[in-house]
Amino acid sequence: MTPNPSLTRAARLSVAPMMDWTDRHCRYFHRLISRQTLLYTEMVTAPALVRGGAVHLLEYNAEEHPVALQLGGSDPKELAEAAKLGAQAGYDEINLNCGCPSDRVQSGTFGAVLMRSPGLVADCVKAMRDAVETEITVKCRIGVDDQDPEAVLPDFIEQVSEAGARRIQIHARKAWLQGLSPKENRDIPPLDYDLVKAMRGAFPELHLSVNGGIESLDQAEEFLAAGLDGVMIGRAAYHRPWDILGGADAKVYGSAPTGLTAEDAARAMLPYIEAHLTSGGKLHQVSRHMLGLFAGRPGARQWRRVLSEGATRKGAGPALVEEALAQVEQGQAA
Incomplete structure (x- = not known):
């Protein structure tokens, strides 16, 4: 073959x-x-x-x-x-x-x-x-x-x-x-x-x-x-x-940069998260894989904290990710 x-x-x-x-x-x-x-x-x-x-x-x-x-x-x-x-x-x-x-x-x-x-x-x-x-x-x-x-x-x-x-x-x-x-x-x-x-x-x-x-x-x-x-x-x-x-x-592949940011990647997950919740899934099943997204950057600790503490709560959804992103942006502005 x-x-x-x-x-x-x-x-x-x-x-x-x-x-x-x-x-x-x-x-x-x-x-x-x-x-x-x-x-x-x-x-x-x-x-x-x-x-x-x-x-x-x-x-x-x-x-x-x-x-x-x-x-x-x-x-x-x-x-x-x-x-x-x-x-x-x-x-x-x-x-x-x-x-x-x-x-x-x-x-x-x-x-x-x-x-x-x-x-x-x-x-x-x-x-x-x-x-x-x-x-x-x-x-x-x-x-x-x-x-x-x-x-x-x-x-x-x-x-x-x-x-x-x-x-x-x-x-x-x-x-x-x-x-x-x-x-x-x-x-x-x-x-x-x-x-x-x-x-x-x-x-x-x-x-x-x-x-x-x-x-x-x-x-x-x-x-x-x-x-x-x-x-x-x-x-x-x-x-x-x-x-x-x-x-x-x-x-590695020589492709033109897309201009995508880590914040963009987080927001691009929101429709996927919404679909997962609609099908009966839980936020933490997805968000646990996103905890390291801002590793080494200002706001990373707040991002992890908001998602870790809130993702398992009843009703947690895309709004929690938006809240965590707001914490990142505050941390970067500080």
């Missing part, structure tokens, strides 16, 4: 899949800020879709494109069926999670534990590739536990790429499956960006993205300038969305 050029271009910068964070409301918000960055869903498990019939987990807004579905699982047949459901839903990419270190993921024999079984991952990738036309990608770690990343990672990449994954996102840390919590696994194991860069040289025909510990758009640009094909940013993009995504279209 020939990679989709527009998707390959979008993958120059992506927002990482993050459990409990990158839901459809978060992605819609991020898409308002950046029109071009590739967005990922939270991990959706293949058993939930295939055995549990939880197809509602695949719902998204058309405005989110380009958007990728991340699947968790380790059974090739089940992943193939889940991939079909994702393709039918219209996702631009389907990604296999081989990087999450949580206990729940380990007990399901998927996520980072799959770094120990590259042959099985290759079987999963091939089954998914055979089942759908949608591009299949893999997100992995550099290794787990006592594995030697310099030996494990190239073997893993070789096997999964031969099975049909032409784009791979590499979290530049090991995962310690025993002794560290999922949160600690995001900070404690040392980053090895040089190894990821070496993989770029070893597999010039592949599209490789680096993930892990990237805190700024400038840092992302440095990785791209060093030859990596893409950069995936997680927590920084979530906690400081304007800092990361606000300048992405111009800096």
Whole structure:
């Protein structure tokens, strides 16, 4: 399968899949800020879709494109069926999670534990590739536990790429499956960006993205300038969305600046919030993803306070967001 050029271009910068964070409301918000960055869903498990019939987990807004579905699982047949459901839903990419270190993921024999079984991952990738036309990608770690990343990672990449994954996102840390919590696994194991860069040289025909510990758009640009094909940013993009995504279209993709401000992005969410409330949703389900919009700017604390304290109250709606914006504007005028 020939990679989709527009998707390959979008993958120059992506927002990482993050459990409990990158839901459809978060992605819609991020898409308002950046029109071009590739967005990922939270991990959706293949058993939930295939055995549990939880197809509602695949719902998204058309405005989110380009958007990728991340699947968790380790059974090739089940992943193939889940991939079909994702393709039918219209996702631009389907990604296999081989990087999450949580206990729940380990007990399901998927996520980072799959770094120990590259042959099985290759079987999963091939089954998914055979089942759908949608591009299949893999997100992995550099290794787990006592594995030697310099030996494990190239073997893993070789096997999964031969099975049909032409784009791979590499979290530049090991995962310690025993002794560290999922949160600690995001900070404690040392980053090895040089190894990821070496993989770029070893597999010039592949599209490789680096993930892990990237805190700024400038840092992302440095990785791209060093030859990596893409950069995936997680927590920084979530906690400081304007800092990361606000300048992405111009800096990473060379698009003309839109002139959009953070205040504009907040107000552009108001019709979406209104529609969500009309359908029976709650304000905090959307606004919780907006708390970091003004991070580092005057008025940021007031913005967070108004939304955090008020969004769960009965009847909270767009007026509360307007109130929070007024606090920001007052803070900036002070």
